[in-house]
């Protein structure tokens with residue numbers, strides 16, 4: 001790949017990609033509205049507000065792939081989500097459509113399906129059940145991805161990421177954790193694949209207690225290497241047992257499902 005664009009490059013996953021994907025494309029084009037480290041070898045740093053359509057059109061020129069991480073990554077006021085996640089993602093898809101139709105990795109979230117119960121195993125055919133306005137914006141992103149594939153042949157992997165952190169930070173993450181190493185290897189698999197169409201996947205490591213199946217995506221040849229099991233004893237020692245009547249425990253989205261409406 002000649003040039004891979006990463007939006008949200010100043011954020012947690014953006015930094016993981018910047019490091020982990022070095023050498024996977026001739027040039028990494030790194031973009032964010034927040035400050036980023038200066039460009040190193042084989043890097044371009046292009047500040048951009050995703051809500052600015054003309055700027056996003058320029059940003060998406062001459063790229064062979066896009067990892068779209070940019071946006072608000074937690075529950076927030078609707079007007080803020082509107083700019084960054086709704087308008088921003090629309091602008092990105094319009095940029096891609098008008099600039100050679102590069103494949104896109106859309107960073108969706110488990111909060112697009114967070115009102116499913118933990119006792120339900122999900123796959124790509126499971127219905128969206130957002131647990132927050134943030135989750136609603138991820139459902140919208142997945143719908144845009146589906147539409148842009150069916151109508152314009154822009155391919156996307158919509159990745160419903162669980163919890164991508166160095167290690168699981170609570171009991172829920174024993175199920176939802178995705179290691180940074182597995183995240184990076186999946187990014188490589190997504191852009192190495194001959195075709196993806198619009199593929200909905202779950203961003204999760206090989207955790208014993210996971211709630212999600214990626215069997216339908218075996219054709220990518222991606223296998224997670226890590227599991228949360230090695231952290232189980234430490235996590236269980238550090239956190240109280242869960243209350244099965246707690247909404248945050250009943251539903252996959254955890255606190256996002258249990259919390260009230262953000263603006264109330």
Ligand code: NAI
Pocket residue numbers: 007008009010011012013014031032033034048049050051068069070071072073074083084088107108109110160161162163164165
């Ligand atoms: P983050 O909050 O650390 O990074 C998001 C980046 O997007 C920030 O650097 C921010 O400045 C940038 N951004 C926000 N509004 C923007 C705008 N209008 N224009 C340009 N850039 C803007 O989030 P993180 O953890 O790196 O997540 C990346 C993506 O993955 C997000 O879309 C998030 O929703 C998604 N995700 C992450 C999960 C995780 O476990 N880290 C889990 C599920 C989804």
Ligand code: 15L
Pocket residue numbers: 073074109110111161162163164176253
């Ligand atoms: C997300 O969508 C967030 O971006 C991340 O910060 C975590 O809260 C994650 O979900 C999670 O559910 O653990």
